[in-house]
Amino acid sequence: MPESVAVIGAGLVGCLAAVALAKRNYDVTLFDYRHDPRLASTSDRNLRSINLAISARGITALQFVDRAMSERVLREIIPMRGRMIHDTLGHQEPQNYGLFGECINSIDRAVLNNSLLDELEAYPNIKLQFGHKLARIAFGARHQTCEFTTTSAAGPQSDARARFDFDFVVGCDGAYSTTRSQMQRVIRMDYAQEYIDCCYIELYIPPAKDVNPAYGGKFSISPNHLHIWPRHNYMLIALANADGSFTSTFFGPWSLVESLDSTSKIEAFFVENFPDAVDLIGLDEAVYAFENHPKGALMCVECKPYHVAGKAIILGDAAHSMVPFYGQGMNCGFEDVRVLMQILDQNHGNRARAFDEYTAQRHKDLVSIIELAKNNYKEMSHKVTSKWFLLRKKLDTILGRTLKDRWLPLYTMVSFRADIPYHKAIEVEKRQKRILVYLQAVVILATSVGGYGVFKALRKALRRLQ
Ligand SMILES: Cc1cc2nc3c(=O)[nH]c(=O)nc-3n(C[C@H](O)[C@H](O)[C@H](O)COP(=O)(O)OP(=O)(O)OC[C@H]3O[C@@H](n4cnc5c(N)ncnc54)[C@H](O)[C@@H]3O)c2cc1C
Numbered sequence: 001m002p003e004s005v006a007v008i009g010a011g012l013v014g015c016l017a018a019v020a021l022a023k024r025n026y027d028v029t030l031f032d033y034r035h036d037p038r039l040a041s042t043s044d045r046n047l048r049s050i051n052l053a054i055s056a057r058g059i060t061a062l063q064f065v066d067r068a069m070s071e072r073v074l075r076e077i078i079p080m081r082g083r084m085i086h087d088t089l090g091h092q093e094p095q096n097y098g099l100f101g102e103c104i105n106s107i108d109r110a111v112l113n114n115s116l117l118d119e120l121e122a123y124p125n126i127k128l129q130f131g132h133k134l135a136r137i138a139f140g141a142r143h144q145t146c147e148f149t150t151t152s153a154a155g156p157q158s159d160a161r162a163r164f165d166f167d168f169v170v171g172c173d174g175a176y177s178t179t180r181s182q183m184q185r186v187i188r189m190d191y192a193q194e195y196i197d198c199c200y201i202e203l204y205i206p207p208a209k210d211v212n213p214a215y216g217g218k219f220s221i222s223p224n225h226l227h228i229w230p231r232h233n234y235m236l237i238a239l240a241n242a243d244g245s246f247t248s249t250f251f252g253p254w255s256l257v258e259s260l261d262s263t264s265k266i267e268a269f270f271v272e273n274f275p276d277a278v279d280l281i282g283l284d285e286a287v288y289a290f291e292n293h294p295k296g297a298l299m300c301v302e303c304k305p306y307h308v309a310g311k312a313i314i315l316g317d318a319a320h321s322m323v324p325f326y327g328q329g330m331n332c333g334f335e336d337v338r339v340l341m342q343i344l345d346q347n348h349g350n351r352a353r354a355f356d357e358y359t360a361q362r363h364k365d366l367v368s369i370i371e372l373a374k375n376n377y378k379e380m381s382h383k384v385t386s387k388w389f390l391l392r393k394k395l396d397t398i399l400g401r402t403l404k405d406r407w408l409p410l411y412t413m414v415s416f417r418a419d420i421p422y423h424k425a426i427e428v429e430k431r432q433k434r435i436l437v438y439l440q441a442v443v444i445l446a447t448s449v450g451g452y453g454v455f456k457a458l459r460k461a462l463r464r465l466q
Pocket of ligand 1 (some may be wrong): 008010011012013031032034053054060081133135172173174177178200249316323326327330331
């Protein structure tokens with residue numbers, strides 16, 4: 001008789017975990033308190049449609065679970081080969097991400113989630129239960145009893161309760177995880193939660209009005225870049241959607257957002273800081289979005305351990321909510337699924353041992369990426385405009401291209417190398433940074449002593465090396 005598992009949360013990570021477990025012959029029930037998002041009207045879906053950057057770790061995990069599925073669900077991705085920096089005069093400056101043209105990819109969150117849900121339908125051993133909100137777990141020696149409040153898609157909120165027994169529970173129920181809080185009742189879980197002083201608001205850039213041959217007809221700016229309007233302690237970003245539009249997000253301190261408390265102040269703020277973005281979004285639309293769209297908070301969650309004996313485990317944002325500035329939250333959550341499945345396979349399904357090993361192995365990587373994500377806000381909103389940062393990045397790139405695997409820029413390790421654990425990436429970066437600081441000083445000294453001639457010669461030599 002196959003063992004039964006409750007996967008809590010039919011978001012991105014929960015869906016992937018359900019497929020991976022079903023492939024290992026578990027009897028899977030996937031619960032979500034939402035109703036089936038595939039049945040929502042288009043206007044409901046568009047209320048909040050953050051698009052995401054998926055990169056090597058996410059793609060590798062999808063391929064690990066099912067290569068053909070990965071191709072199907074990633075059909076609509078749009079490759080982004082670098083950042084496009086917009087200054088206040090409307091000039092654009094590209095900065096490549098990879099050493100050899102590697103790309104991260106833009107994908108619509110709802111499209112990805114719905115495609116994953118469609119994939120689940122092919123498995124007779126996966127049962128989908130929408131309208132079920134986990135309320136409580138009673139952990140037992142033989143069964144884990146999960147209690148849900150249920151709502152029907154048609155009617156108003158009901159208070160009905162439902163109870164089911166499972167051999168174990170996989171919690172993929174996001175940053176405010178109930179699975180996690182239920183686990184905290186029975187184990188000594190270290191736990192830290194931190195809100196960062198940053199609010200995000202989603203805006204929308206429509207497809208190009210006139211056919212724009214420069215960008216395949218329908219995009220008004222390059223679809224193959226992640227656009228950033230960096231303004232030091234706040235910024236605007238934009239990622240392309242398959243229909244020619246862009247999802248744009250404003251990030252800034254709460255005090256700034258709260259100080260923009262009238263239409264005229266918001267208008268002046270946008271016109272002064274993001275003039276070319278205003279041309280793309282439309283001033284009225286930008287103001288409307290700022291005044292009416294939800295204002296999101298960003299928080300980090302760290303905890304340890306991630307499991308209760310062989311009875312429950314948490315993956316994705318439930319275990320490690322992070323700020324979105326490295327584009328790694330979902331990628332890391334997908335990687336959790338791959339790492340856990342590999343450990344389960346190595347332990348021939350011995351869950352108690354596998355869960356212990358997962359926490360021991362994964363923790364250092366999860367705290368590393370949470371830290372990297374926090375630090376990257378400064379890089380995106382501020383450093384990308386600093387000439388010292390750009391010089392160091394140039395040296396980093398030249399060394400990476402010349403020395404190949406013996407020199408790997410941090411961004412490459414995090415976004416393009418799923419074989420390098422996050423904590424290793426930090427170790428390597430620390431070592432390389434010391435050398436870079438030294439090299440940067442040599443370059444600065446050479447150019448100031450040797451004057452402009454040396455500077456030109458150096459620039460020429462660096463260009464030739466690329
Ligand atoms: C502005 C922004 C931009 C981002 N950009 C990127 C990016 O570019 N790249 C990237 O990799 N990541 C990005 N992320 C992070 C990414 O969105 C998350 O890491 C990812 O959604 C986590 O997936 P998850 O399945 O763990 O959790 P969620 O997506 O939060 O899904 C949790 C699911 O659990 C359900 N649920 C919750 N509680 C219960 C309950 N009690 N009972 C039943 N069901 C429940 C919810 O309805 C939901 O469906 C971004 C995040 C934000 C906020």
